[in-house]
Every structure is written in structure tokens, then in C-alpha cells.
Amino acid sequence: MTTIKLYNTRTRKKEEFVPLDPDNVRMYVCGPTVYDRAHLGNARPVVVFDVLYRLLRQVYGSDHVTYVRNFTDVDDKINARAAETDRQIGDITAETTQWFLDDMGKLGALEPDHMPRATQYIDQMIEMIETLIEKGHAYAAEGHVLFAVDSWKEGYGKLSGRSVDDMIAGARVEVAPYKKNPMDFVLWKPSTADLPGWDSPWGRGRPGWHIECSAMAYELLGESFDIHGGGNDLMFPHHENEIAQSRCAHPEGHFANVWLHNEMLQVEGKKMSKSLGNFFTVHDLLEQGVPGEVIRFVFLSTHYRKPMDWTAEKAVSAEAKLFGFVELIAMYGDLEIARSLAPERAIIDALADDLNTHAALECLSKMNDADSANRLARNIEFLGLYSWSQLERKVSAYRDAKTILRSLEKKLSTLREVALSTKDFSEVDAMKSALQIANVSVRMNKSGISLSPEMGFDPAKLEPLL
Ligand SMILES: [Zn+2]
Numbered sequence: 102m103t104t105i106k107l108y109n110t111r112t113r114k115k116e117e118f119v120p121l122d123p124d125n126v127r128m129y130v131c132g133p134t135v136y137d138r139a140h141l142g143n144a145r146p147v148v149v150f151d152v153l154y155r156l157l158r159q160v161y162g163s164d165h166v167t168y169v170r171n172f173t174d175v176d177d178k179i180n181a182r183a184a185e186t187d188r189q190i191g192d193i194t195a196e197t198t199q200w201f202l203d204d205m206g207k208l209g210a211l212e213p214d215h216m217p218r219a220t221q222y223i224d225q226m227i228e229m230i231e232t233l234i235e236k237g238h239a240y241a242a243e244g245h246v247l248f249a250v251d252s253w254k255e256g257y258g259k260l261s262g263r264s265v266d267d268m269i270a271g272a273r274v275e276v277a278p279y280k281k282n283p284m285d286f287v288l289w290k291p292s293t294a295d296l297p298g299w300d301s302p303w304g305r306g307r308p309g310w311h312i313e314c315s316a317m318a319y320e321l322l323g324e325s326f327d328i329h330g331g332g333n334d335l336m337f338p339h340h341e342n343e344i345a346q347s348r349c350a351h352p353e354g355h356f357a358n359v360w361l362h363n364e365m366l367q368v369e370g371k372k373m374s375k376s377l378g379n380f381f382t383v384h385d386l387l388e389q390g391v392p393g394e395v396i397r398f399v400f401l402s403t404h405y406r407k408p409m410d411w412t413a414e415k416a417v418s419a420e421a422k423l424f425g426f427v428e429l430i431a432m433y434g435d436l437e438i439a440r441s442l443a444p445e446r447a448i449i450d451a452l453a454d455d456l457n458t459h460a461a462l463e464c465l466s467k468m469n470d471a472d473s474a475n476r477l478a479r480n481i482e483f484l485g486l487y488s489w490s491q492l493e494r495k496v497s498a499y500r501d502a503k504t505i506l507r508s509l510e511k512k513l514s515t516l517r518e519v520a521l522s523t524k525d526f527s528e529v530d531a532m533k534s535a536l537q538i539a540n541v542s543v544r545m546n547k548s549g550i551s552l553s554p555e556m557g558f559d560p561a562k563l564e565p566l567l
Pocket residue numbers: 130131132314339343
């Protein structure tokens with residue numbers, strides 16, 4: 102069996118991954134708060150953990166991996182959006198959830214096995230908060246319930262490498278009067294009549310953000326599970342708080358064994374921000390004609406623990422690579438045979454080495470001769486760049502184009518023969534430029550004419566020539 106090694110934030114070491122139960126490898130990843138389109142940075146963890154999910158399924162079997170990613174559908178940002186737009190909260194969250202799934206699907210991300218919504222787990226959250234109060238780790242004050250970090254000083258801050266005392270010293274925030282310690286965080290807070298709320302032992306209210314992940318992970322994966330993932334911006338306070346809640350409510354377990362954090366995304370070397378004008382969503386890029394597989398390819402070209410710099414140049418070069426892959430497969434491959442192959446050992450090994458996706462893409466680039474076409478197709482599918490049905494469409498579109506181009510080769514060569522005798526090349530030149538506009542390369546020499554589709558090939562533009 103393949104040995105997977107992962108860099109564990111908790112131990113700060115690259116370690117051999119040993120699942121608690123190889124028959125059910127369990128992974129939890131923090132999902133989006135659903136009030137707006139996902140920006141490009143939001144998509145990075147989705148692609149990173151999708152690659153890990155695919156690897157785990159390959160190594161342990163697709164029925165032996167449970168992947169949970171939540172939707173945060175109760176949050177003050179959602180409430181604010183509803184108030185601004187005068188829309189129902191449920192409409193906003195349902196619409197944004199679907200947008201997220203559609204956009205991430207276009208990036209080749211498989212849907213997790215469970216996609217729990219926070220609002221469906223309010224009872225479990227209340228139950229966990231009650232347990233924390235009973236065990237002396239939380240207290241109610243002025244309609245709020247707070248987690249008492251002093252009650253778990255030995256564990257709080259371990260993941261992010263901070264001590265409670267340092268955190269207090271560094272805290273410059275205005276501290277709510279009902280907090281015993283400035284670092285105490287909200288488990289439950291009161292809701293006014295115009296805000297979403299649920300009845301609880303502490304009055305009508307709503308959960309704080311962190312408790313949902315603890316409650317849903319416990320419900321769906323148990324008190325101990327294998328992998329917890331997310332962007333490194335979530336490490337503190339979100340993940341630290343998740344650990345505190347879960348470990349204190351269920352001291353019999355240890356919550357997540359391995360913590361994986363992906364680095365952030367930049368755009369053309371700068372932090373993505375609305376004020377710099379370089380902020381865009383996945384949907385924006387797709388609308389601009391950047392295919393989802395190109396976005397995925399660019400993401401995979403950088404290791405997940407390094408900052409990912411999105412550049413227009415990388416997108417163009419990724420598109421050219423993908424076009425070359427499809428061309429090779431269309432010319433020499435057979436997808437029936439490709440489907441029966443196993444993913445390449447070298448690619449599995451690259452991913453098993455702390456998700457070295459860059460090395461995996463290098464392996465693809467080496468499959469560049471006729472004999473490699475089927476292996477190339479198999480591994481493209483394994484890495485999620487194209488699904489089988491996408492590959493089928495791409496390959497048959499390429500082959501159809503070649504058929505059309507063959508008849509155009511004949512037409513162009515007839516025109517050329519006529520032109521050679523009349524010395525009037527205007528029709529030949531007109532056809533050549535029309536072909537170039539459709540992104541067809543034209544090679545003419547004494548032995549004949551050859552036309553090939555190039556990146557950006559548009560068969561619709563050939564119609565006037567037929
Ligand atoms: Zn979370």
C-alpha cells in the first residue's frame with residue numbers, strides 16, 4: 102500500500118499518515134459562509150483538499166473515505182446582506198450555496214460525501230454547549246454563552262503556537278464586559294426579533310461561528326477523526342476554538358489527528374483585495390472565458406503550503422499545456438483503453454509526498470509521445486483536470502475539427518493550383534487569413550498543405566469556408 106506523508110500543522114512535521122480506521126478514513130474541511138460568490142482565494146482549499154480526497158480514495162478505496170465540508174448558513178454577514186438587499190436569508194443562502202457548488206464543480210472538485218448546513222445542526226450545537234457548561238468549560242452571561250479559555254490553558258493555542266497569556270497581552274480589542282477573560286469566545290449569542298434565532302436554555306439566540314464545525318464533525322465523524330483542513334487564515338482563532346470546544350466536550354477523543362493548512366492566494370504578486378482592484382470571483386474568471394480546468398491547473402502548479410500567485414501569464418501557459426494534452430490524446434489515444442488503466446505510480450507517489458502537485462503535473466508533461474496518450478488521459482482524469490465525459494467531448498471535438506480541416510486542405514490546395522497558373526493568389530490569401538482567425542495553423546510546402554487546430558480553435562468561424 103502507498104505510504105502517504107502529510108505535513109501536520111499540529112506537530113509541525115511531515116509525518117506518515119496512519120488512519121484511525123483504514124476502512125473509513127475521515128476528513129473535515131471548513132466550508133464557505135454563503136452570502137456571496139466565492140472569490141478565487143476561496144477556491145484554493147477546495148481544490149487542494151479535492152486532490153487529497155482523490156488520493157485517499159485511490160489508496161483506501163472510494164467507499165472507504167468520508168469527506169465532510171460544511172456550509173455556514175447562519176452568520177452576521179448573511180444577516181447584513183439580507184438587510185441590505187431586502188431579501189429573505191433562506192433565499193440568499195440557497196442561491197449562494199448552489200453558486201458555490203456550480204463554480205467548484207467547474208474546477209473539477211468532487212462533492213464531499215456530506216455537506217452539512219449549520220442551521221440543520223442547531224440542536225447538536227446546543228447540546229455541545231450544555232456539555233461544555235456542565236464540565237466547567239463555558240459560562241452563560243447576559244444571554245451569551247462563552248467558552249472559558251482559562252479552563253483549558255494547557256491546550257488552548259497549541260495549534261497556532263500561542264499561549265493564552267501572550268494572546269491577552271497582544272489583544273487590543275474592546276472587551277465585552279461579560280467576558281471573564283478577554284480571549285473567551287462566543288458559543289451562543291442572543292438574537293433580536295428581526296434576526297434568525299432558535300430557542301435555547303439561554304433564551305432565543307443563535308450560535309457563534311466556531312461551534313458549528315465542532316458539532317457537525319462530532320455528529321458525522323465522531324470524537325476522533327483523521328484529517329482537518331482549511332486555509333491557514335483559519336488556524337487562529339477558528340481552528341484553535343474548534344479544538345478547544347471538541348476536546349473539552351469530548352475528552353475521550355482527540356478531535357483531528359492531522360491538521361492541514363493551505364497558504365493564501367495572491368494576484369500578480371499582490372494580496373487580493375477590493376481596494377487594489379484585483380479582487381475577482383471564480384465566476385468572474387469563468388465568465389471571462391478562463392476554463393475551470395485552467396484555473397485548476399494553475400492552482401496545482403504551486404505546492405499548497407506556498408503562497409499561490411495567480412497570473413494571467415500562468416493561465417495562458419496552462420491553457421496551452423491542456424490543449425497539447427487533448428491534441429495528443431485525440432491523435433493517438435483510445436479513451437476505452439485509458440479508462441481501464443490505473444493511475445501512474447509516479448503521480449500517486451508525488452501526491453503521497455505531502456501533495457506534491459507540481460511534480461504530478463511534471464509527470465503529465467513527460468507523457469508526450471504517441472505511446473503515452475492513454476496513460477496521459479487516465480492521469481488527467483485522476484488529477485481532476487477533466488472528467489471522462491469532458492475528455493470524450495474534447496477529443497471528439499478535436500477529431501471532428503480534423504475531419505473538417507481535411508476537406509478544407511483539399512479546397513485550399515485546389516485554389517492554390519489555380520492561383521499558380523493565374524498568378525492571382527488573392528483567394529488563397531483570403532482563405533489562409535480566415536483559417537488563422539479560426540486559430541488554425543496553415544503549413545504549405547511542395548508536398549502539400551496541412552491544417553491543424555491550435556489553442557483557441559473555433560469551428561464556428563470555419564462555417565463561411567465550407
Ligand atoms: Zn471550521
